[in-house]
Ligand SMILES: Cc1cc2nc3c(=O)[nH]c(=O)nc-3n(C[C@H](O)[C@H](O)[C@H](O)COP(=O)(O)O)c2cc1C
């Protein structure tokens with residue numbers, strides 16, 4: 001997949017871009033609703049013998065439109081978004097920088113620059129997609145803006161339990177610890193990456209060494225607690241257990257959260273390595289134990305439960 005970043009007003013040699021069928025949206029999470037939109041574009045591109053494309057934006061519009069929002073936490077940081085789009089066989093990704101200028105473009109200027117200008121011949125958007133200043137353009141009034149240069153398909157609302165599947169809904173599920181339900185709506189497990197850094201070196205003494213992760217600040221963490229996870233390292237998948245929390249048994253009044261993972265049946269040094277963590281099941285809350293022994297007994301139980309979960 002070829003990725004091209006665009007900033008308005010940009011200076012790309014448009015004439016060189018191939019004709020494409022393109023899906024458009026922010027697409028945080030690439031959830032089952034997004035997948036319908038993107039899959040339709042990929043299929044239609046095959047029918048027309050064109051390349052398939054996706055237009056997305058970065059950063060999230062809230063960072064630009066809502067004062068005081070420095071960054072947004074994404075269900076799929078850009079690396080994971082790109083991986084999922086690649087799996088869906090998207091040929092090109094156009095990332096449009098979302099800034100003040102972009103937010104003020106009229107719908108027609110947006111279409112002229114980013115749809116007609118990018119040589120898109122067929123556009124696919126969801127039923128509630130809107131564009132241009134204050135979202136004045138949408139899939140219903142699209143005919144006013146096409147200049148007869150492209151056709152388009154609107155995708156109906158994809159539902160689960162009679163409610164629209166949306167990034168906002170999935171974010172709330174993750175923040176309430178309902179990771180399995182979130183994964184069901186996503187159509188794939190929540191996944192993000194981090195670099196292994198030094199922790200307090202206590203885990204080894206407990207009999208459960210953990211890889212402590214430094215995360216990208218833009219990754220959305222699920223609710224603090226203990227989880228069954230898969231760890232992807234150098235294209236291998238390992239099972240394990242992760243803890244998101246403050247280690248209250250050993251530290252008082254700590255505010256920042258640590259994310260650490262104990263990989264089953266693995267003992268090599270991982271400092272400095274990049275791991276991807278897939279979050280499968282919320283197991284329990286983190287507890288302040290009276291002694292290290294009581295914590296160890298609980299972690300032994302967690303291991304048993306999580307190994308059972310993966311073998312089922
Ligand atoms: C599966 C698992 C469960 C954990 N549960 C708790 C817990 O309930 N309470 C707690 O204080 N720490 C818990 N921890 C975190 C340990 O306190 C932490 O791994 C240990 O202090 C080692 O920290 P270090 O990696 O910084 O050396 C848990 C860790 C794992 C891997």
Ligand SMILES: Nc1ncnc2c1ncn2[C@@H]1O[C@H](COP(=O)(O)OP(=O)(O)OP(=O)(O)O)[C@@H](O)[C@H]1O
Nearest residue numbers: 025026027033125126128129157158165166167168
């Ligand atoms: N459940 C859905 N069914 C059909 N189309 C969808 C669905 N969810 C999103 N889309 C479409 O996918 C594209 C990306 O949408 P967007 O990124 O706004 O997602 P969202 O899940 O609705 O997010 P948010 O919760 O932030 O509004 C848009 O074209 C949108 O209309």
